[in-house]
Amino acid sequence: MIEVKEPKKKIPVVGLISGMLTVSKYIFKKPVTVQYPEQKPELPDRFRFRIFLKLDDCVGCTLCEQVCPNHSINMQKVDRENPRNKRKIYPDVNFGTCTVCRNCQEICPTEAIYLDKEFETARTRNSFTYSPEELALKENEVIK
């Protein structure tokens, strides 16, 4: 338990001037802004955003669909030969509602669905849903 002290009483204008000096001191410091499109920020190692899917590994167990808290994942039928995925269902992801909670990555038994550093997903298409095939593509290969 400590009691906080109020600042001591000072001569009126002195405080104002020292406050102004504190403020103007920073004019000599370097700006911290990152000029985004030209200058990419250095992302921390664990930063994750975009979801990817390895179509060959997915066994169609629907665990990711169940665990997604926002129901961003829906299973879709994809006509594709994969001996491990007999039901031929794969997840799609609606990025409009995905909160990047990484639960799907955690629970996937085969590590087919995973998140990666890519984050520039701006698009002109009026839907943020990535179909299973699109999830397998790199971001710049997806038709926007």
Next chain:
Amino acid sequence: MNILLRLQELFSPLGHLASYILAYIFESLFLVIFVTISLIVMIYVFRKYMARVQQRIGPNRVGKFGLLQLIADALKLVGKENILPKNRDDLPYKLAPAMVFVSLVLAFTILPYGDFFYLGSFTVTHSEVTIILLFGIIAIMPIGEVLAGISSANKYALLGALRAVAKDVSFEIPMMLSVLAIVMMASARTPSSLSLESIISSEFLPYGILEPIGLFVFFISMVARASYTPFDLGESDSELVSGHSTEYSGMRFGMFYMGMFGSIFLGSLIVSILYLGGPSGPLESSLGFIWLIIKAAILVLISFTVWLSMPRIRIDKFINFGWKYLIPIAMINLILAGIITLGWGL
């Protein structure tokens, strides 16, 4: 020799009257351009300064170093739709921004700028009573703000206008009292003590050194006049959205905005003319204008720092401050000025 006479000489083949009229028109144009350019430069400097103090970069996209940013912003404001409130009082609503801006430009015509190399002085109005004219015109600007607040039929705007009135009444008296001290001191040395030019030319020391109290009072009044942060009571964006200019958009809002920055510049110019010796300085002959601008620029930077580092004062505290502290201080200053004048006269 000033610009006016030079222009008149240029037009003299057209006859006496016509040449003078043309000269006045051209010089007024010249001045409007000067005011606009200096405002643009000021707003640019402000934004850069603010950004650097906050460790940001500031405008840097439009043009080299973002120099054209302000022009882009102005174009945006001009191109914007004017949204008019339904219950407005039409004439005052539309008149108010123009009033603020025009009186600002008018005030610039009166200041003695000093010589600028070959061109001479920029001053348009030459009169024996410029000090009265100047403060008369400055007093018009708050009326524009009050009109804006009252006519836009908005409670926030109305409260802003009420605050603006209360504020203006409480700082203008100390402001005029401290100007009076200067006039008094000047009157001992020059017969035409109401003219800014003769006030400057008759001083042997800048008045700011002789009466620092007056400088202090006057600077505070000028801060209050320009209504930026410690005293932006009429606008107070965190309380009254944006006070009297809440309902304005497009170029009308731009005029209020320019009015504010213009007031800062004008205030700095007036302070440096009255208290810091204005255009006088070493190498006086042709550099007067430059000296004035340098002095004003330093004051402008100080104003910006004040703006960026202070919270807003409460309206009743400000009125208290105005009536209980500023006026007595200004009175003391007047008495001191009287003593100095007497000593001087002896």
Next chain:
Amino acid sequence: MVMPSSDWVELNFGPQHPSMHGVLRLKAKLDGEIVKEIEPVIGYLHRNAEKICEMTYFNDNLIYFDRMDYVGAMNMEVGYLEAAEKLLDISISERVKWIRVIMAELSRIAAHLVWAGAYGLDLGMLTPFFHCFIEREKILTIFTEVSGSRQEVNYMCVGGVYQDITEKAINEIEDFVREFPKRLKDIFNMLMKNDIFLSRTKGIGILDKETAISYGVTGPMLRASGVEYDVRKAEPYLVYDQVNFDIPVSYKGDNLARVLVRFEEMRQSLKIVEQAVKKIPDGPYFNPKAKKSLMIRMRGEGDVYARTESSKGEFGVYIVGDGGVKPYRVRVRSPTLRNLSVLPELAKDVMIADMIAISGTLDLVFGEIDR
């Protein structure tokens, strides 16, 4: 002249008003500049989080708690997990406890920094805001380093944390602990050296002890009114009984006291982080009982109430389980809602400017009030 109450002007502040943090709406009755009556209206950010929590698995609910007090998300997670782990009967290792303490305290600093900057803006100061956010950004970088997201971190989970804290993150935390006090001092000076700031806060909005207690006010607001109550001391959770820190109190109860208490709290949090980083033991970061594949199979029965000290006050979570994989009912005791409820009491017969200054010290975050 006193105006009859029928002549009072009714004025709406918010929900879109520059100083109404988030979406607070205040219906104010004004007599000139004087606020006569004030009525907060809430609900503009209602997202039904408590109900949604009944429809998702225990572990998934965390993301809704992230979004309650979104400026200090880690504290919310700690609050929820305190309850959920008790209900699901899952223990956590020592290492996890220390990691959680570090994260909760960093998050408290981050939340207080947002408040400090916004409070400066409320009073019209433009500069402290940016300095606060530059520092906050460093904390968020640490969060990204450990969890992968900046703000809505979703770092903790039932039984531990998702990912172990790395050496790099610890280095970053140490750097932050070393460098933050300098900037904090500057921010503090920008506010406290200023006479105008003092005149706006000193003696304004005095909340006395009795009113505070009867309204259920908690957190820094309560401590500024002279009640020495902090869940971290009164009922230590995690490992708060093993770290050495003080609880700042003030007996003044005015705006200034609240400001000072929050600034002192930041310093104390920093002290906790500094100790915790040194003490953090080795061990598993995850309880295998709650392992990943079991995330949707954890069942809980009974009801628990757990309380923690978030940056805003006492944050309580009540969970009822009916033996299923999803909670039967989740109820949150939001500290900010109680703190807001005292505003009509505080902002009576004050000027508009003071009303703004007072509502700034409440530290409102609407994700938590409306839920």
